[in-house]
Amino acid sequence: MLFMSAEKFDYVMDFIKKxxxxxxxxxxxxxxQSEKETGDRNFAIGYYLKEKKCFPRGAEMIDAxxxxxxxxxxxxTCESGSVMAATLAHGGICPITGERVLSAEAVRNTLSLMxxxxxxxxSGQMAFHVGLPAKSGVSGAVLLVVPNVMGVMCWSPPLDKxxxxxxxxxxCQELVSSFNFHNYDNLRHFVKKQDxxxxxxxxxxxSVVNLMFAxxxxxxxxxxRFALSSMDMELKDxxxxxxxxxxxxxxxxxxxxxxxxxxxxxxxVKDRWSSIPLDxxxxxxxxxxxxxxxxxxVACQEQDRLPVAEIIPIPPxxxxxxxxx
Numbered sequence: 001m002l003f004m005s006a007e008k009f010d011y012v013m014d015f016i017k018k019x020x021x022x023x024x025x026x027x028x029x030x031x032x033q034s035e036k037e038t039g040d041r042n043f044a045i046g047y048y049l050k051e052k053k054c055f056p057r058g059a060e061m062i063d064a065x066x067x068x069x070x071x072x073x074x075x076x077t078c079e080s081g082s083v084m085a086a087t088l089a090h091g092g093i094c095p096i097t098g099e100r101v102l103s104a105e106a107v108r109n110t111l112s113l114m115x116x117x118x119x120x121x122x123s124g125q126m127a128f129h130v131g132l133p134a135k136s137g138v139s140g141a142v143l144l145v146v147p148n149v150m151g152v153m154c155w156s157p158p159l160d161k162x163x164x165x166x167x168x169x170x171x172c173q174e175l176v177s178s179f180n181f182h183n184y185d186n187l188r189h190f191v192k193k194q195d196x197x198x199x200x201x202x203x204x205x206x207s208v209v210n211l212m213f214a215x216x217x218x219x220x221x222x223x224x225r226f227a228l229s230s231m232d233m234e235l236k237d238x239x240x241x242x243x244x245x246x247x248x249x250x251x252x253x254x255x256x257x258x259x260x261x262x263x264x265x266x267x268x269v270k271d272r273w274s275s276i277p278l279d280x281x282x283x284x285x286x287x288x289x290x291x292x293x294x295x296x297x298v299a300c301q302e303q304d305r306l307p308v309a310e311i312i313p314i315p316p317x318x319x320x321x322x323x324x325x
Contacts, residue, residue, distance in 0.1 A: 005063060009070050016074065019087045021096030023080035032073040039069060078141075078153045085143050085151025088133075095228050098262065111145060115183075121162040122169070130172045131182035142168035146181050148230065149196070208235050215243035215259075218252040223259070233263040241271040248277035248293065251286035260296040267297050 017025045042065060050061045076084065087094045088111060092102030102110070114133035119126040126134060134144045140157035142165050152175075156167040176182045180193040211231065214222040223243070227233055234242055244265050247255035256277075259265045268276055278297065281289040 005067055008067060012071060013074070015101070016076075016084070018097075018099060018101045019084045019094060020076065020080040021083045021087075021094045023083050023096075024075075024077050025080060026075040027070075028073045028075050031075075032069055035069040035072050036066070039065070042068065076153075078155050081141065081143055081153030082151050085145050085153055087151070088145045089147055089149060089151045090228070091148075111147065114145065119164055119169075122160075122164050126169070126172070127183075130169075130176050131184060132172070132176065134172065136164045136168065138163050140165045140168065142172065144172055144175075149181070204235075207231055208237055211235055211243050212237055212241075212246055215246040215252070215255055216250055218247075218250065218255055220254050220258050223255065224262075227263055233259060234265050234269065236269070236271075239272045240269075242266075242269050242277070244269070244277040245271055245275070245280055248286065248289050249280040249284055251281070251284065251289055253286075253288045253292060256289050256292050260292065267293055267300060 013025060013027075017023075046061045046065050049055065055061055055064065083094065083096055087101055088107055091104055092107045093100050111133040114135050115123075115127055117123045118133060118135040120136065122136075132144055132146060134142060136142045138159065139155070140159060141153065141155045144152040144154070146152070154165070154168045154171055156165045158166050160166050160169070176185070178194060180195050185193060207226075210222070211226060211233070213219075214226070223233075236242055242265065244256065244259050244267065247259060260267065267278065270276055275283075278290065278293045281293055
């Protein structure tokens, strides 16, 4: 039974590390011992559930409580906790690794629980005043999720009478007072607040410029930030050129791989001169980029991602020549 408990704990730790993008996740034995010694209410609830035969056959109530106390003793930092929150905000996909850790249904259920009972006895007021899913801990931590925007983890030990961080809650209230992140702030004719999710014409123009410059300079990190912020990675400039056109013309293999493998952009978009990204790579002799684009185009055609009418014949594969980028 001890082996089984250890297996369960290792499984959960591995799962949490995936949510945190392999950032720090640890275990506090001191917290575990304290939880066991002071968990009278948990023991009382456990015995009540046992009396009502709520445990499956073969399951020991004490073992279940020990496992629960172990999970209560897992440690994270503000950095790793914020990545976990961002994974929930990103629909279950870790923003650092790009790995899907949770299903969309699991994220919905988790956020629903956090919204309704994640802040102890303050949960109702939190839902009313902040309107965002959150989870607090008696360490003074508050994990806040703004769906489709960001995840936040703040830590400030002074607690109020119900065990929540005083300054953590104040931060959450200040956040929604400035931005329309409250669940019901988007109602028509409601008070005007800043909305970082809504772009006007000027914002779109800035997005195009930033996207094209990142592709031109080979800045994969900037492109990754744009993609995680839900920017359309197929935006076009005034010549109908995409970031993939620019990266292909400049010979940035890493950028081309990111746009194709991760962002799954359309490689058959034509600019105002009817050129596709592969044409630019061929024109400027970037053999490595040509090979990547050819393989990606074949994969797109095999997956039937585009209508037959849009499939464009691919020229013979260009061998990479020494000295080419």
